[in-house]
Amino acid sequence: MKYFLLNVLKTIPVLLLITLIVFVLVRVTGDPVSMMLPETATDEERESLKEALGFNEPLPVQYMKYLGDLVKGDFGESFRYDMDALDLVLERLPATFQLAIASMIVAIIISVPLGILSAVKRNSFMDLFITGGAVLGKAMPSFWLGIMLILMFAVNLQLFPVSGKGGLMHLILPAITLGTGIAAEMTRLIRSSMLEILGQDFIRTARSKGLRESIVVNKHAFRNALIPVVTIMALQTSTLIGGTLITETVFAWPGLGQLLVQAVNLRDMSVVQAATLLIAVFVILSNLIADLIYRLLDPRIKYD
Amino acid sequence: MSNPILDIKDLRVRFKTEDGFVPTVNGVTFHVNEGETLAIVGESGSGKSVTSLAVMGILPPNGEVYDGEMTFRERDLLKISKKEYRALRGNEISMIFQEPMTALNPVFTIGYQLRETLILHQQLTKEAAHKKGIEMLELVGIPDAEKVMSRFPHQLSGGMRQRVMIAMALSCNPKLLIADEPTTALDVTIQAQILTLMKNLKEKSNTSILIITHDLGVVAEVADRVIVMYAGEVVEEAPVFELFENPKHPYTHGLMASIPKIHDVVENLYSIEGTVPNPTNMPKGCKFHPRCPLADKDCMTIHPELEYINSTHAKRCIKV
Numbered sequence: 001m002k003y004f005l006l007n008v009l010k011t012i013p014v015l016l017l018i019t020l021i022v023f024v025l026v027r028v029t030g031d032p033v034s035m036m037l038p039e040t041a042t043d044e045e046r047e048s049l050k051e052a053l054g055f056n057e058p059l060p061v062q063y064m065k066y067l068g069d070l071v072k073g074d075f076g077e078s079f080r081y082d083m084d085a086l087d088l089v090l091e092r093l094p095a096t097f098q099l100a101i102a103s104m105i106v107a108i109i110i111s112v113p114l115g116i117l118s119a120v121k122r123n124s125f126m127d128l129f130i131t132g133g134a135v136l137g138k139a140m141p142s143f144w145l146g147i148m149l150i151l152m153f154a155v156n157l158q159l160f161p162v163s164g165k166g167g168l169m170h171l172i173l174p175a176i177t178l179g180t181g182i183a184a185e186m187t188r189l190i191r192s193s194m195l196e197i198l199g200q201d202f203i204r205t206a207r208s209k210g211l212r213e214s215i216v217v218n219k220h221a222f223r224n225a226l227i228p229v230v231t232i233m234a235l236q237t238s239t240l241i242g243g244t245l246i247t248e249t250v251f252a253w254p255g256l257g258q259l260l261v262q263a264v265n266l267r268d269m270s271v272v273q274a275a276t277l278l279i280a281v282f283v284i285l286s287n288l289i290a291d292l293i294y295r296l297l298d299p300r301i302k303y304d
Numbered sequence: 305m306s307n308p309i310l311d312i313k314d315l316r317v318r319f320k321t322e323d324g325f326v327p328t329v330n331g332v333t334f335h336v337n338e339g340e341t342l343a344i345v346g347e348s349g350s351g352k353s354v355t356s357l358a359v360m361g362i363l364p365p366n367g368e369v370y371d372g373e374m375t376f377r378e379r380d381l382l383k384i385s386k387k388e389y390r391a392l393r394g395n396e397i398s399m400i401f402q403e404p405m406t407a408l409n410p411v412f413t414i415g416y417q418l419r420e421t422l423i424l425h426q427q428l429t430k431e432a433a434h435k436k437g438i439e440m441l442e443l444v445g446i447p448d449a450e451k452v453m454s455r456f457p458h459q460l461s462g463g464m465r466q467r468v469m470i471a472m473a474l475s476c477n478p479k480l481l482i483a484d485e486p487t488t489a490l491d492v493t494i495q496a497q498i499l500t501l502m503k504n505l506k507e508k509s510n511t512s513i514l515i516i517t518h519d520l521g522v523v524a525e526v527a528d529r530v531i532v533m534y535a536g537e538v539v540e541e542a543p544v545f546e547l548f549e550n551p552k553h554p555y556t557h558g559l560m561a562s563i564p565k566i567h568d569v570v571e572n573l574y575s576i577e578g579t580v581p582n583p584t585n586m587p588k589g590c591k592f593h594p595r596c597p598l599a600d601k602d603c604m605t606i607h608p609e610l611e612y613i614n615s616t617h618a619k620r621c622i623k624v
Binding site for chain 2: 200201202204205206207208209210211212220223224227297298299300
């Protein structure tokens, strides 16, 4: 427990650094008020708005003010939606979670059996087929895959809705789009992890006990092979969230990613800051959770 | 003479590699009698471990038995189905391995790994298997057996792990125990304990033991009969006393001479010159001739047969 508290404390400087980077980036990449005013606005009008919103103060002063508000739980207002930035972000969060979890499920359903199969049948035609497929899956850009899936299954076959959020049917195509890349990565990882474990002495012991090959592979080997896989899966969370940015835009999925992309385009700074900070928190959290699972899977690891 | 429990005739094993098939066991013949301990002795690469894996039916995927006969208690091991073979493994034939540090699965408890075999072969309930597991641990001299059941392998020392392996291997009262270098990875005092343990258990249960080792000290300690292997062949077979008193094959002589004597003061320890030939490039004639002090022209061309010089002692050499 102490270990985890310590780790949570360690994340504070990381989060601070992230707020600083995002804060500076959204301010140095263009005029903050350009999107708030109509194109016909005069220079005086722009100047007075900047002055009123505090953009004329030096950046360090602005940053300290932002941090001060942040500590009080005030993430600022979205001037696009005219509401609290944090509320806006939290409102979009469940949709992104839904998509992320569904994609992970798709990735697991595809990668676990294929990864094990290609390790067990290594160097066979089957193995070649699976690893080849994994390379292809990894190489396919998700926006392209998403559009192809929409074309084929939504437009031509009309099996699924084209876009938007609704029931389970709405979830399937975006989840496959996002899950494929992760599945490709995980398949290769499970394969190599399984190959290493299958050569271990304790696998020979398991066979010498007269266990069925399926138990040797799926229980004795896979339990061990999972250990490195879980680590990478946790690191994939950031890829997953990065992936939602694109996938949500392609499928008009009303999640955090879509909101963030819009906010960046509109220079809606408070929303960009709130969303990135929240994403950072999730990435850090998922790493902590991976640590926990890691300990459950591998009895040799003890944190003191 | 009692009946052989395991009868191996002209066993040939090869491995598939990028350069084609490489034979590693070339016509090995031996038998193990009921209640007997047979030792297979040889250097690394002599094919002794491969022979034992072949008997267990757990050769690596690229290895295969391509000729010969293996009979275990009147069952043809090369003809029985995979399912029948599995029913034998861990049950009537069981095996302990060289590396106790890595031979147990690191993510399962000792108890789980012990119970697994018992539930599988003896159809015990989990509770009954647990009780039997504790009994087995006590039998192999593990203190606090109850607690050890819930420990993980990394929490035990090498000697303890090897005891766990032995407990696991003996839990279904096997007729044949194959021990592949069971003491090599252990330090000397633990070695002696493990050997004594194996000897005692054998006497209690009348299990036959096939022990594979390169350590002649271990052979002298536990074996009734010995076969010496070299380059995938049996080069000598004899009862243990006869082998030590009257070794015939020059290779066996070499092995004996390689044992350091405590009273001799010598500059260099004796060793047999050269190394075991590579299976891809076996010498013609007698496979030992490039390293043999007695070799002459005939040895380079004639491949000697295993000849019995009396009813129990055989050698594969034309010079002695």
